[in-house]
Amino acid sequence: MRRLFVAGNWKMNTTKESGVALAKEVAAAVPSGGSVDVMVAPPFPYSSAIHEAIAGSGVELGAQNLWYEPSGAFTGEVSADMLKDVGCAQVILGHSERRHVLGESDEVINKKNHRGLEAGLHVVFCVGEQLDDRDGGRTDAVLSTQLEGGLTGVEGGQFANLTVAYEPVWAIGTGRTASPEQAEAAHAHIRGWLREHYGAEIADSTRILYGGSVKPDNAAELIGQDNVDGALVGGASLKADQFIAIIQAAQGLS
Numbered sequence: 001m002r003r004l005f006v007a008g009n010w011k012m013n014t015t016k017e018s019g020v021a022l023a024k025e026v027a028a029a030v031p032s033g034g035s036v037d038v039m040v041a042p043p044f045p046y047s048s049a050i051h052e053a054i055a056g057s058g059v060e061l062g063a064q065n066l067w068y069e070p071s072g073a074f075t076g077e078v079s080a081d082m083l084k085d086v087g088c089a090q091v092i093l094g095h096s097e098r099r100h101v102l103g104e105s106d107e108v109i110n111k112k113n114h115r116g117l118e119a120g121l122h123v124v125f126c127v128g129e130q131l132d133d134r135d136g137g138r139t140d141a142v143l144s145t146q147l148e149g150g151l152t153g154v155e156g157g158q159f160a161n162l163t164v165a166y167e168p169v170w171a172i173g174t175g176r177t178a179s180p181e182q183a184e185a186a187h188a189h190i191r192g193w194l195r196e197h198y199g200a201e202i203a204d205s206t207r208i209l210y211g212g213s214v215k216p217d218n219a220a221e222l223i224g225q226d227n228v229d230g231a232l233v234g235g236a237s238l239k240a241d242q243f244i245a246i247i248q249a250a251q252g253l254s
């Protein structure tokens, strides 16, 4: 069985002080050796402080982005090795805000996925359709294109370090959640794509998280779907009680 995984994407939120307090509360509720994997991805400048705040707990440190070159003249960017240097074990790549607000292409996301995997980071690779794609019946086609684009050249052996996150853009930060049936259908499509391109073993062992307005009151139903292996949480990961309740919902299902 796939281990459930709950990840918190703090985006460009918190101060150092409030972030450390939040991380400490989450860490206190998540001892190491638990039944669910947990990660938090704070803003870059707070990585070291949050790493210290979660030390010894079952919470891993993630980052929200990286640049695909190892070093050099890339003003404002952060490398995979820098992330590792400050304690990051994971990185979120291909998030819809990177795609649609900051203009990242599938090609750039593909390079980032390769860099993260080569550096030994666990990559949480996000895909998801926009509302007009869903309304136009193009959800599966968009997901296939993003999977193809983002995973080109990624080898089967690298999937041990890769999680896919399905995040319908219309459900992110909007309070509008995909129904459990909509989430399950998209996840089943993603797993089918993985089976077709990488075979049954990788398809069956790769975790696919759902993200998009996950809250304590809808988490269990969403994560309870056959092909949903946890949640990538934005807004609710900024409130310790809500994020812990979502983790507990996953624990109740594992």
Ligand code: PEP
Pocket: 009, 167, 171, 172, 173, 174, 175, 211, 212, 213, 214, 232, 233, 234, 235, 236
């Ligand atoms: C996200 O940004 O990855 C996300 C899912 O946000 P929210 O939970 O706020 O919709």
